[in-house]
Structure formats: C-alpha cells, structure tokens
Amino acid sequence: xxxxxxxxxxxxxxxxxxxxxxxxxxxxxxxxxxxxxxxxxxxxxxxxxxxxxxxxxxxxxxxxxxxxxxxxxxxxxxxxxxxxxxxxxxxxxxxxxxxxxxxxxxxxxxxxxxxxxxxxxxxxxxxxxxxxxxxxxxxxxxxxxxxxxxxxxxxxxxxxxxxxxxxxxxxxxxxxxxxxxxxxxxxxxxxxxxxxxxxxxxxxxxxxxxxxxxxxxxxxxxxxxxxxxxxxxxxxxxxxxxxxxx
Amino acid sequence: xxxxxxxxxxxxxxxxxxxxxxxxxxxxxxxxxxxxxxxxxxxxxxxxxxxxxxxxxxxxxxxxxxxxxxxxxxxxxxxxxxxxxxxxxxxxxxxxxxxxxxxxxxxxxxxxxxxxxxxxxxxxxxxxxxxxxxxxxxxxxxxxxxxxxxxxxxxxxxxxxxxxxxxxxxxxxxxxxxxxxxxxxxxxxxxxxxxxxxxxxxxxxxxxxxxxxxxxxxxxxxxxxxxxxxxxxxxxxxxxxxxxxxxxxxxxxxxxxxxxxxxxxxxxxxxxxxxxxxxxxxxxxxxxxxxxxxxxxxxxxxxxxxxxxxxxxxxxxxxxxxxxxxxxxxxxxxxxxxxxxxxxxxxxxxxxxxxxxxxxxxxxxxxxxxxxxxxxxxxxxxxxxxxxxxxxxxxxxxxxxxxxxxxxxxxxxxxxx
Numbered sequence: 057x058x059x060x061x062x063x064x065x066x067x068x069x070x071x072x073x074x075x076x077x078x079x080x081x082x083x084x085x086x087x088x089x090x091x092x093x094x095x096x097x098x099x100x101x102x103x104x105x106x107x108x109x110x111x112x113x114x115x116x117x118x119x120x121x122x123x124x125x126x127x128x129x130x131x132x133x134x135x136x137x138x139x140x141x142x143x144x145x146x147x148x149x150x151x152x153x154x155x156x157x158x159x160x161x162x163x164x165x166x167x168x169x170x171x172x173x174x175x176x177x178x179x180x181x182x183x184x185x186x187x188x189x190x191x192x193x194x195x196x197x198x199x200x201x202x203x204x205x206x207x208x209x210x211x212x213x214x215x216x217x218x219x220x221x222x223x224x225x226x227x228x229x230x231x232x233x234x235x236x237x238x239x240x241x242x243x244x245x246x247x248x249x250x251x252x253x254x255x256x257x258x259x260x261x262x263x264x265x266x267x268x269x270x271x272x273x274x275x276x277x278x279x280x281x282x283x284x285x286x287x288x289x290x291x292x293x294x295x296x297x298x299x300x301x302x
Numbered sequence: 303x304x305x306x307x308x309x310x311x312x313x314x315x316x317x318x319x320x321x322x323x324x325x326x327x328x329x330x331x332x333x334x335x336x337x338x339x340x341x342x343x344x345x346x347x348x349x350x351x352x353x354x355x356x357x358x359x360x361x362x363x364x365x366x367x368x369x370x371x372x373x374x375x376x377x378x379x380x381x382x383x384x385x386x387x388x389x390x391x392x393x394x395x396x397x398x399x400x401x402x403x404x405x406x407x408x409x410x411x412x413x414x415x416x417x418x419x420x421x422x423x424x425x426x427x428x429x430x431x432x433x434x435x436x437x438x439x440x441x442x443x444x445x446x447x448x449x450x451x452x453x454x455x456x457x458x459x460x461x462x463x464x465x466x467x468x469x470x471x472x473x474x475x476x477x478x479x480x481x482x483x484x485x486x487x488x489x490x491x492x493x494x495x496x497x498x499x500x501x502x503x504x505x506x507x508x509x510x511x512x513x514x515x516x517x518x519x520x521x522x523x524x525x526x527x528x529x530x531x532x533x534x535x536x537x538x539x540x541x542x543x544x545x546x547x548x549x550x551x552x553x554x555x556x557x558x559x560x561x562x563x564x565x566x567x568x569x570x571x572x573x574x575x576x577x578x579x580x581x582x583x584x585x586x587x588x589x590x591x592x593x594x595x596x597x598x599x600x601x602x603x604x605x606x607x608x609x610x611x612x613x614x615x616x617x618x619x620x621x622x623x624x625x626x627x628x629x630x631x632x633x634x635x636x637x638x639x640x641x642x643x644x645x646x647x648x649x650x651x652x653x654x655x656x657x658x659x660x661x662x663x664x665x666x667x668x669x670x671x672x673x674x675x676x677x678x679x680x681x682x683x684x685x686x687x688x689x690x691x692x693x694x695x696x697x698x699x700x701x702x703x704x705x706x707x708x709x710x711x712x713x714x715x716x717x718x719x
Contacts (some may be wrong), residue, residue: 121717130622131713150708151626157712158624169619169716183623230623 076139077238077269078104078127083136085122085292096122098292099136104271106237109264111280112273114289120273121242123289127271128163128240129153141237158186162231166243168223170215176202176226177211183233201229205259221252228259239263241272245279257282327605328645330598331692335649336656338591338688343657343678345584351497351676352580356573358498358506360436362536364543365502365567366529372562376555384554384563385525388514391429394531397549400542404531405429405436408517409503412483414510416469423465424503425482425510426527427517433460435532437496438506444476444491447513451490455515459487464507466492480510485520487512500569502528539570592691598645599695606638606703617707618715631704638700639693646692654680 085097096119104110112120125131126138129145138145140156148156157163170179180202184194202211205225215223224244231239241260245253257279264270272279280286288296371382391406408427413420432438433446440446441463451458459480466475466489475489498506517523533542543566544558551558610617617630661677 125711125713125717128622128713130716131711151628154621154624154626157622163622165716169615169622171616171619182620182625186620186624186626186629234624 074142075105076103077106077108077141078102078271079137079139079142080123080127081137081139083123083126083133083138085119085126085131086134096292097126097133100292100294102287102294102297104238104269106269107264107267108285109260109270109283110272110285110287111283112271112287112289113275113280114295118289119292120289122292124240124242124271124273127238128161129156130163154186158183159234160237162228162234162236162239164224164227164231164239164241164244166246168215168220168227168247170223170226170230172215175212175214176207176218176222176229179215179226180230180233183230187234197233201233202226204232205229219252220248221255224248224252224256225259228256232263238269238271241270243273243275245274245276254278323605323608324641327598327601328641328648330601331595331642331645331695332598332649332652334591334595334598335646335688335692336653337594338588338691339650339653339680339684340656340678341587341591342584342684342687343653343680345580345587346681346684347661347676347678349580349584349676350679352499352576355497355499356569356576358437358496359500359569360530360532361569362539363435363530363532363569364539364546365569366531366546367527367565367567368525369562369564371556371560373557373560375551375557375560378555382556384550384556386529386550386564387524387526388429388518390526390550390553391529393553394529394546394549398542398545400533400538400545401531402534403431403435404529405432406514406526407432407528407530408514408521408523408525409527410517410521410523413481414465414469415481415484416478419469421465421468423508423510425459425512425517427514427523428511429514432511432530435530436506438511439494439496440491441494443474444489446491447511451513452515455519456513457482457485457487457516458490458513460491460511461489461493462505462507462509463493463495464505465510482510482512483520500572502567533570536570539568543568588687595691595695599642599699602638602641602696602699603702605641606634606700607706609637610634610703610707614707614710614715618710618712621708622712622716627708630708631701634704634707635697635700638703639696642692642696642699646688650685650688 080100080102083097083100084095087094087096100119100123102123112123114120122131126133129148133146140160145153145156171182174182177198181194181198184197189197199208199211202208205228207222207225207229210218210222215226218226244260245256248256253276257276260270260272260279261282272283274280285297285299287294366386368383368385371378371380371384374380386406388406391404394401395404405428410425410427411422412425413422414425415421428447430447430449430452433440438446438460440460444460446460447458450456459482461469461475461480469475469480470478475492478489479486480489481487493506496506531542531546533539547558547564551560551563554563556563620630657678657680661679664677
C-alpha cells in the first residue's frame, strides 16, 4: 500500500559512487562518565545499500542504540567516518544535521516519543512544518501518511487516547512524512504486546516491499527472522553480518 | 490549524507548569517597570524644572563685574581699578559682532514707600535690553522700560512681582505711584512670575528697575555695578567674551588676558555644567530603575530555565525530527519576551497613572521645594528607554536558557527514560 505514494527505487539508483546509502568506517564512540570512560563503539564498519532491510541484534550494552543514534545523526561519533550517500556527515553543522534528521532519515523510537500536547495529525505534520512545506501540501501529505498506517479515523486524537500500536504507527507516519532515504527503528516493538508487535512488523515489511531502506534494532526474533540481513553486535563491535535470501 | 497554532501549542506550557512562579515574575517585571518609569519621570521633571529655572536668569548671557588689573600693561602698574561706564554698553554692541545685546546695571538700595508701607529694596538702573536679557517680562497690563523712558529720563519704575505685593498688597500697582527716596515714580509694569535659579544680588522678584538715565540723573552715578551682554548664539559666547576683553582692554589700557581686570559669569558655561549634572542625575536614576527591572528579568530567565528543564524531552524530540536550533530558540525567546512585555505593559500603565497622579497632586500643592522638584513627566524618551530595556531583558532572559536547551545532542536526552 505504500508503493503508490513513496516512489522508492529498490535498487541503488540513488546516490553515486559505490551506491552505498550508509558507509561507516571505524566508528568509535566514547562516553565520558566523569572518572570512567566507557567505550560504547570500538570501531564499527557497516555498509547499507538502498532498499536493504537489516536488523541489528545483540545483548544489552552491545552498542546497538549508540550505533543507531549515530546513523540517525542524533549523536556524533568520537572517531571514524560516516558517509551518507557519499557525503561525509562528520563535517556537517548542527543545522545541517537537523536537516538530515528532518528530510533524509526517519527515526522510530521504542517509546514512540510523540509530543503529548499535539494530536496525531499535528505530530505527523511537525517535521513537514520544520521542512518549510506549504500549508495545503502539508495537510494533504499528513492525511495521506496517516491513512497509509491505517489511522485515518484517529487523526484528531491525542497520543494518550491511542493504543501503543496506534502510537507507534503515528510515530512511523511521522518518520515517513518527509519521505526519507532511510528509516531507523530502535526496538520499535519493545513496548508493545505481541499482537501490536506483529502489526508493526507487518508495516515494516510493507515499507520494505515498497522500496524503503530499513535498519531495525530488535530483540524480537520475529523481526530478526523476517529481515533478509542480520547484523549482530557485541561489546561495541560487529561480530556477525548474515544475509539470507528473502 | 495554522503553523502558528501548532507553534503556540508547542510552547504555551510555561503558563501551565509554572503558574505561580510566572505570576510572581510578571509582578517583579511590573514593579521594575513602575520603578524605572517613576524614576525617569522624576528625572525628566527635575530637568525641565532646571531648564525653566535657568531661563529665569536669562539665556546665554554673561555678567561682568568691574575688577582690578593684576598685570602691568602699557607702562601702568598692576592694581589699577577698571570701572565701566554706561557708554561702554553702546561701544561693545557696536564694536563686537558676536555681541547681540547688552545692558548696564547701577544698583542702589533706596527707600520705597506706598502709603504707610516703607521698605528698603534694591533698585537697579538699566538699559532697555535688560528686560529681554534677564527674562524680565511684564505681566499683562504693564510694560517694560522703553527708549522714550530712557531719552526723557522719565521717573518710571518696573517692580518685581513679590515687591509689588509687598507695596500694594492685592491692589493693581500699574498706574500707581511709588515714592523712591521721597521722589514719586510711576509704576509702568510688574514682572511676570518666573522661576529663577541663578541669581546675583538677590532674586529678581524682590527688585525694582528704573531707566539707567533716570538713575544717573537722580544719584549722579557714573560707574556701572554690572554689565550684562548676550552673544548672538550660545556657541559664540567664548569668542564674544574674548573680544569684550580686547575692546575694553584697548580702551582702558589693560591686558586682554588679565583675568582680574573684570570678573565674568558666563552662564552658558554654568548651564552646560548644570545640564551635565542633570544627565548624570538622570543616568543615575535610570540605572537604579534598570537594576530593579533587571531583578525581574532574572526571574523571567529563571522561569525559562525551569521551562527548558521541564521540556528537555519535548525539545529533544523536536530536534530529533529536524527542528533547527533557531526554531526551538526562537520560540523560547518569543515566550520570554512576551512574559516580559506583559509585566512591562502593566508596569507602564500603572507607572504612567502614578506619574499623572503625582503631577496632579503637585500642581495643587504650594510648596517651594515641591515646585522646584518639578512635575514628574512621562515623556517619549522615558517611554522609549523603558520599552527598549524591557525588550533587551526579554531577549536575554529567553536567549540564555534557550541556548542551553539546544546545546545537547538529542540522543543524550532520549537515551534515558
């Protein structure tokens, strides 16, 4: 159901160079906890091509979320190189990073992170507002994206009036509103019951089939099994990277 | 739902989460604004009172007293008295371009009597220019000494307003006679009441003036007590005074640089000093008011810090989905400025009300000290300074908390529940 709206090209027609969407080389991240320095990432290399659906698995504290935050430009690495569509992100200004988060990367959080005082419609509309889209276009887009995640009849509801699954669908709609190159999700089903979780997994599958690039952190074996690529992390390093035929 | 609506909805929560603290802060801003409005208005009133007070002495004039030479000159030893005569007045007006008008003064202290009232008061023989130079305006129904009085050596007298009351009580003095040392003089005018700050030889209100020619004819005096001149413009006063010394130095043979030959009081200089002092006073009042207002501003900044802390997560979410720093900061700054202007608006309203009330009370009170303080005046500069201060305060009170709000990477906030 996404194909008609998000005209994504499945195979690397976007970008130039080697065709990789994301290219991480030797990414390190050190948290300075006062007296102790915690090395969350110890040199991560990862390449994601357009149209890929990869799950990231690993025990708690293995650096999955840290990696995701860096890929999502929510945080900056302590060392290494991050190229997004052949552009080195390391040199971007804060406002440029905001633009990347706004237009090129959609982020879905475990705890949804919706703004409680806004309706579902307004939550989805917000990134479009930040992008400076004209009012009429913005409304059309918001309605369409919400309809796509099956929430056409819940637009005027506040997050507190929605179920967990519905909230996560609003969050996905928000992440997709600006038609990003990449959708990141950090434990998207972690706070959901199994039914809602399956629901969300289904949404992800449809997105992938429509040509989206997805990178999903999960503990949920269902998602890990459905993703054609599984990246395994441990102690701040990638210890496994398997691809299966879809 | 318009763009503005969403933005307002995102940022309106300060009022909700900090209601009590916000009320207090708005009150602090209001109080600060009232203080600054009152203080500046008092300063303005005092300055205006000073200006009119100076005008009472006369604007842009220089007063000369005769002196004694201190330098030898052209074969004369020092210590020679330099005394001016009535003709010198015509001489300086004719010879010095920078001098616009001049008058001589001859002072005496005769007895003045009307009926059974007898007083000894200062009577000054003057030229016609005295009226204009010394701001000696006739009250309605009277006139000042004119050329004809001078030429005919008429026995006419112009009374200071207080002296007129002393002599005539409530009766109309113009047209009546005053005996000056038993010689009858016709009252031709009474000085219009004026505020006078600078003076020499007592307040003008308690003097009487007569034509210089008449004064000379009766008392046989030759030398002037004072000579007063006005430069064409205040800026030319220094040049006028230098030329005055040169011209009279040539006539009386004294060194033009001899400061003791004649003493002068340059009121242009004095008034400039007075104005500078007033600027200092107003600045001082403004700073006190500004500091009071600043305390309110600190309150606003404090609230904004609390708001930022409260909304850390919301702000991080907004930034995570692509809000630029300017958007987040702009909204916080607008909010702080709005808070400031709400307090400021109330403060200006109350302040102006108080100023008007005080001015009204003062206009009803007949007290010299109060009169001198002047009526507090809320003028355009006062309004401008207040609004500018409020604006700057609001911006600063929003800016610093906002800068802290956007200083973190979204991940640092969103990582923790």
